[in-house]
Amino acid sequence: MSDNKQEALLTEPLLVADHVALDLLNTESRSGEQYVDFWRSGDDVLHWLARCGIDAGQPGGGAAKDALLHDAKELRAIVRELVERRKNGERGNPDQLNLYLATRQSAPVLEWGEDGPVLARRLPSPSAQQALGRVAEAAAELLANGQFEYVRQCEHPECVLWFYDRTKSHRRRWCSMALCGNRHKAAEFRKRTRAAS
Ligand SMILES: [Zn+2]
Numbered sequence: 766m767s768d769n770k771q772e773a774l775l776t777e778p779l780l781v782a783d784h785v786a787l788d789l790l791n792t793e794s795r796s797g798e799q800y801v802d803f804w805r806s807g808d809d810v811l812h813w814l815a816r817c818g819i820d821a822g823q824p825g826g827g828a829a830k831d832a833l834l835h836d837a838k839e840l841r842a843i844v845r846e847l848v849e850r851r852k853n854g855e856r857g858n859p860d861q862l863n864l865y866l867a868t869r870q871s872a873p874v875l876e877w878g879e880d881g882p883v884l885a886r887r888l889p890s891p892s893a894q895q896a897l898g899r900v901a902e903a904a905a906e907l908l909a910n911g912q913f914e915y916v917r918q919c920e921h922p923e924c925v926l927w928f929y930d931r932t933k934s935h936r937r938r939w940c941s942m943a944l945c946g947n948r949h950k951a952a953e954f955r956k957r958t959r960a961a962s
Contacts, residue, residue: 777809809834821833865898
C-alpha cells in the first residue's frame with residue numbers, strides 16, 4: 766500500500782496534537798498534493814467536538830448545524846492565523862477571537878457538600894456556541910501561556926499537522942509515529958537501498 770493510499774483511508778482527523786487548539790487546526794490536512802477538510806457538515810464538527818470531550822448540546826435542525834459548520838471553520842481560520850503569527854514572532858489581532866471568547870459566560874457558584882463549601886463556576890447549558898467558545902478559550906490559553914518553542918508542525922515535508930511537544934526530551938518530530946514517522950523511515954530505507962544498489 767502506498768503512503769498516499771494509507772492517508773486517503775483517514776475518514777476523520779487525527780487527534781494527535783496534544784492540545785485541542787492545535788487539533789482544531791489539524792481538521793484541515795493534506796494528502797499528497799491534495800487539500801483535505803475533514804469538516805464537511807455540522808455533524809462532522811459535532812463529532813469532532815464529542816471526540817475532544819466537548820459537549821455541544823443538541824443543536825436543532827439543518828440551519829443550526831450549517832451555522833455551526835460556518836462558525837467552526839471561521840474560528841479555525843482565526844486560530845490558524847494567530848498561531849502562525851505567534852510562531853513567527855509577529856503581532857496578531859485578537860479581536861475576532863475575542864468575539865468567540867465573549868460567548869463564554871459562567872457565574873461563580875458556592876457548592877456546600879459534605880466536605881464543606883467549594884467555590885465552583887456554573888456554566889450555561891451546553892450549546893454549539895458554548896462549545897466553540899471553549900475551543901476559543903483553549904486557543905487563547907495556548908497563545909497567552911503556551912511555550913511556543915514546543916508548538917511545532919510535523920517535520921514531514923508533505924504534512925501540515927501541528928502538535929504541542931509535551932515529551933520529556935522535547936524532540937518530537939512527527940504528528941504521528943505511525944503515519945509520518947513511518948513514512949520517513951520508509952523513505953530513508955528506500956534512499957539507503959537505492960544508494961547500495
Ligand atoms: Zn505528519
